[in-house]
Amino acid sequence: xxxxxxxxxxxxxxxxxxxxxxxxxxxxxxxxxxxxxxxxxxxxxxxxxxxxxxxxxxxxxxxxxxxxxxxxxxxxxxxxxxxxxxxxxxxxxxxxxxxxxxxxxxxxxxxx
Amino acid sequence: xxxxxxxxxxxxxxxxxxxxxxxxxxxxxxxxxxxxxxxxxxxxxxxxxxxxxxxxxxxxxxxxxxxxxxxxxxxxxxxxxxxxxxxxxxxxxxxxxxxxxxxxxxxxxxxxxxxx
Numbered sequence: 001x002x003x004x005x006x007x008x009x010x011x012x013x014x015x016x017x018x019x020x021x022x023x024x025x026x027x028x029x030x031x032x033x034x035x036x037x038x039x040x041x042x043x044x045x046x047x048x049x050x051x052x053x054x055x056x057x058x059x060x061x062x063x064x065x066x067x068x069x070x071x072x073x074x075x076x077x078x079x080x081x082x083x084x085x086x087x088x089x090x091x092x093x094x095x096x097x098x099x100x101x102x103x104x105x106x107x108x109x110x111x112x
Numbered sequence: 113x114x115x116x117x118x119x120x121x122x123x124x125x126x127x128x129x130x131x132x133x134x135x136x137x138x139x140x141x142x143x144x145x146x147x148x149x150x151x152x153x154x155x156x157x158x159x160x161x162x163x164x165x166x167x168x169x170x171x172x173x174x175x176x177x178x179x180x181x182x183x184x185x186x187x188x189x190x191x192x193x194x195x196x197x198x199x200x201x202x203x204x205x206x207x208x209x210x211x212x213x214x215x216x217x218x219x220x221x222x223x224x225x226x227x228x
Contacts, residue, residue: 036217041221042219042221042222043116043203043204043205043219043220043221043222044155044203044205044217044219045219046216046217046218049216085154087154096143096145096160096207096215096217097145097157097160097167097168098157098168098170100157100217101154101157102147102154102155102156103154104152104153104154105154
């Protein structure tokens with residue numbers, strides 16, 4: 001079972017920031033938080049990951065709370081092409097395989 | 113980097129037939145994963161390889177399913193005696209395992225299987 005809880009759906013206006021929350025209250029000290037997204041009819045795409053520090057790359061920012069029990073993925077200027085299902089996954093870095101569990105994710109709709 | 117390639121994109125078969133899917137990973141990637149995804153659900157792990165060794169199999173992988181990765185390059189997933197419940201998207205992913213903390217999976221576009 002997924003170790004994360006995400007809202008099933010969210011809307012965001014085009015050009016605004018999209019903030020996608022994820023709860024992972026049982027996360028352990030050596031587990032990373034990964035975010036992937038899946039655009040319709042495509043395979044999932046890696047976005048970003050982090051352990052405890054906030055992370056930023058060309059796609060998004062990841063904010064992890066100090067107690068690490070929740071995180072937020074931020075798409076700073078959402079476009080229509082960001083409409084997708086976003087998955088938050090917690091995993092020990094060396095233990096991929098069946099422990100890399102995708103939950104149902106959050107369906108983000110970016111509206112014009 | 114040509115990405116992960118999966119063939120065919122779509123497969124329609126009759127119940128009881130055997131089907132085989134192929135996955136070509138990104139060339140230098142040493143790990144290859146198979147997932148299954150049904151409508152409205154996230155991908156479910158099936159199995160993965162490191163080079164040619166199959167390291168882990170999910171309990172979802174019944175004995176009708178077999179996967180191979182000869183020579184540690186492309187992989188095939190075969191389903192024997194297909195059932196209607198096998199209808200799903202079958203996704204392949206590959207990764208370059210360099211460190212334990214920075215593994216990223218790159219997915220193909222999947223093979224959509226419909227069993228009639």
